[in-house]
Amino acid sequence: MIDVLVIGGGNAALCAALMAREAGASVMLLEGAPKIWRGGNSQHTRNLRCMHDAPQDVLVDAYPEEEYWQDLLKVTGGITNEKLARIVIRASSNCRDWMRCHGVHFQPSLSGALHVARTNAFFMGGGKALVNAYFRSAERLGIKIRYNAQVTDIELKGAEFVAAYIGEREVDGQRLPAERIQAKACVLAAGGFESNRAWLREAWGQNERGEWPSDNFLIRGTRFNTGVLLRRMQNLGADFIGDPTQAHMVAIDARAPLYDGGICTRIDCVSLGVVVNRDGERFYDEGEDFWPKRYAIWGRLVAGQPGQQAYSIIDQQALGRFMPPVFPGTKANSLEDLARQLKLPVTQFVKTIEQYNAACRVGTFDHTALDNCHTEGLTPAKTHWARPLVKPPFCAYPLKPGVTFTYLGLATDDTAAVHFNGEASPNLFVAGEMMAGNVLGKGYTAGIGMAIGTAFGRIAGVQAAAAAGFLTPSSTEPQHAAV
């Protein structure tokens, strides 16, 4: 019998598998996706939010535990578990050498992302390079890896894991039978449910306009996170945490692909101009705070607008001040023409922009600071970087909500154990998006997903190995000191 079965093929799953193998356990990893799409959402990630008390290789200055914790507290509005959050934060300070041992390389912050040079360590080549490195290391260490192996059911004896079932499936035109795979311990790390349209619909429901908002969501993440295992665990009575509508959700280009749009579909010029909805009206303060601190709220903001649509409007003054978008903007020399091209109500759109322009109190524009360019007597106000849109050609980018991953997950503790009615399973553990909601009740801050996945992936791997009889010093010590 296999000692440790890891279900999933992203960062958390790989961290769990590698740690369990290092502890001496025999490990099998089941990736639901075919090899070419392996890695879940990790293939779209780019960095790890790292605590550090002094400059470290690619990280400048310091990012102490307390500041990290305060940042997390702020973005989650307090919907977090301090004990687990601090485990993640501390683990982020010392996991990178282990990551390097498994072939992950770090690079200085990317151009256009210098604002996170202090807090985030970037993976050279991004998350797919990291995933490739972990898979190579896993193969070298003798971890058995199976692709196209989506687990559809878990067999339990009370709270104890017995076996996992892979459903009957077709791979490359070949019909493969259902399988039952037994193991002494198991780690669940198979992602959220963001690519399950029916579940999103169920979670988001119908709004006051009679729309089903989630039908207009694009998924920035992997098309394989359909939440099959998550739903199964719900039905098996596992303890859950989180709100099913909470997710990493940003405003992305409406022309992005339905799945796997990843980083490049982001529109980063919101704070440099204004954003209007389908009715040609503004609906939120575009200059509330630095864009890196605000991008994660705009997905939900757009989701609340009619038709779940919005348009980011800029003029020539903004050019070159933001990451170039992947799709070209709609350009026009007059506001009227722009509105016509965007099929927005012309009169209302022009009125909105003119009112905004008239309300702008331009001081000294400085996009690197919370400057004094703001509006007066305008609702909603634009509190920083408010400059009248007067330099044609005007440019517009259509926006839609883009979901990266959902936060609804399994409730857990510092051992990463799955719980049933408050009782910890002796041999079933959880990591990654399936439990990120414990730490991240809402909101997002760059690189925290990978920090959670790495910390709890490694804890789950150690604990699963221990449950299978492979004790290591770190499986018995308290987690905050060990990992």
Next chain:
Amino acid sequence: MQLFDPKAPGNLIPVLNLDESEVQRQMSVCNACRYCEGFCAVFPAMTRRLEFSQADIHYLANLCHNCGACLHACQYAAPHEFGINVPKAMAKVRLDTYAEYAWPQVMGKLYRRNGLALALASGAGLALFLCLTLMVMGNLFTAMPGGNFYGIFPHNTLALMFGAVFGFSVLALTIGVRRFWRNVSPADAPRQEKTAAALEAAANVARLKYLDGGHGEGCNNADDQFTLWRRRLHHFTFYGFMLCFAATGVATLYHFLLDWSAPYPVLSLPVMLGIAGGVGLLIGPAGLLWLNLRRNPEHGDENQKPMDRGFIALLFLVSASGLALLAFRESAALGLMLAIHLGLVMAFFLTMPYSKFAHGIFRSAALLKHSIEKRQPSPINGGSD
């Protein structure tokens, strides 16, 4: 597929061909992602631009070393609908640029069927020297005392023949790369910066910096695994070639300055350099061919394999025939060995401006441009706010 003529009046907006448009499309995706910035010079150069003109595309294509790192790391590679494959898109344009900037331009057509071109050149070179040997000696199997091949072809005849062909090839390459350089050349930089840039670029060429993967573990070949062997085998080839070149140079100095004519003893400097270089030129090309055969089919442009392998084979044969000549110079095989070696060397020299040889020249120029450019303030501050 009308290519932009760099000599045409500058007020025309150049039209991109299909290969160039594909690079433009891919760069607009990459520029919105930038995950690959740490791998090589292409991506930092890309982030200095918001739009990609033909000159930019030619420059980036030649800056790309086809290391494959960005393909294996790409979240947008096929089967993703964006279908990003930067090494392949760049390779296609690169070939276009070799043909486009070739001088005389009509000779650029040789890049269309480059494997055939090299084979024909080799055949012609061999035929020429076999016939010449027969004409001069009456047979191919005359032994010469001490292996004195100048007894078959006098020194000055060879110096004139090869000097003229080599000179032409150097001229053609120089004109070609100048045209490339003028087209893509950045705004003028202070001399001090240019010197620093030239030193950096020279080091990047000499060390083949951008086959190290950005992390020192090397580039990709068959799969997402890194290997330093492509870099090492390029070094064997390049330095082997340079040693052979040095051997010829030293021999020429001996001949004219010291009045000491070939053949030189095995332990003399020219022969030692030649042996070392020749061995490098056997190991390098043989290894590169082995890697080429195992190369991931998604790397680069499959249609260029005949060009790559033809060039590798010719280098290998030049070296092997040179070493064979040395080994058998005191036997009756001298005439035949000499004819074969000279024929192959002639083919190599003749095709230098119209073969894969050009990649080293154009890439060095692109690296120099990059080293100059990166010392200038970025024309955009894209997102660095």
